[in-house]
Amino acid sequence: MSTPVVLHGYHHSVYTWIARMVLVQADVTFDTVEENPFADPPVVVRKLHPFGRVPTLVHDDFVIFETTAISRYINREFANDTLTPDCAKAQARMDQVIAITDSYGYVPLVRQVFAHAVFRPWEGERVDPEQITAGIDAARPVLAALDRIAAEGHVLNAATITLADCHLAPMIGYFLQADEGRIVMEDVPALARWWDLIAHTPSLVATQPKRGVQST
Ligand SMILES: N[C@@H](CCC(=O)N[C@@H](CS)C(=O)NCC(=O)O)C(=O)O
Structure with missing residues (x-):
């Protein structure tokens, strides 16, 4: 059964690695869709990401690109804000x-x-x-x-x-x-x-x- 959280990314992409790490740190179960932004032409990537990069996170029908936005969303939505300091x-x-x-x-x-x-x-x-x-x-x-x-x-x-x-x-x-x-x-x-x-x-x-x- 698929989960409501899907990470579209490229396995070797460092930004995709960051998003994976935050998801695991937040204990989120997620599926991945492999999309290589360096492929020619990167058609699939552009469907979700207007600049043709990875990663993009899809939660139900909510689509987020830019890794910092993804990380902050995961932190607030799934980790009770525990990945940002109070001070x-x-x-x-x-x-x-x-x-x-x-x-x-x-x-x-x-x-x-x-x-x-x-x-x-x-x-x-x-x-x-x-x-x-x-x-x-x-x-x-x-x-x-x-x-x-x-x-x-x-x-x-x-x-x-x-x-x-x-x-x-x-x-x-x-x-x-x-x-x-x-x-x-x-x-x-x-x-x-x-x-x-x-x-x-x-x-x-x-x-x-x-x-x-x-x-x-
Ligand atoms: N500002 C973006 C940067 C993402 C990014 O540069 N990802 C690289 C892979 S690590 C990429 O998709 N590169 C494709 C390209 O440069 O065409 C973010 O924070 O998500």
Whole structure:
């Protein structure tokens, strides 16, 4: 029997991983529909997402795209708001982590470093080493900013899981699969300590993309 919650996404997409992690963290039973936004042409994706990206969440007939909106909806609808902190300062830091990750982190961490150092070699696709170098350079100030937030301790403390953890952990999880990423992480000790703890969180581990999964 199908569930009322359906996540349309691409197995290897880091944003789809974030949505999966939030759903599992919120203990929501959900179905998935696999849609590869990089397929040519991405017809199916565009039916739900006007910008042709993933993920999109459908709850009954309510359709949401944009991962932060999806996460916040899941948190309010299914998790009794337990994935956002009560304190204003911690909330501000959580929002900062999510915005920093989206605005400055996604492209260098995932599209440049992970894609060119790890994913493209797996898939036998062309690799551009300059993308890895540029990604590492761009990742440094992002990780430094996140390190300061982790050191302060309002969020990214691994004591209480918030949407900041769910948004950042998949990105770092991908970045650290690259040798180059692991070297840079040595320069951000508070973030590295957070990662050592969050890496074992069941909702992150259970939703990790598996190498070799093919989608249409
Ligand atoms: N702002 C979007 C970003 C989603 C996004 O960029 N998803 C990637 C996969 S990780 C995608 O669909 N890319 C397709 C493309 O760039 O054409 C969100 O928060 O959901």
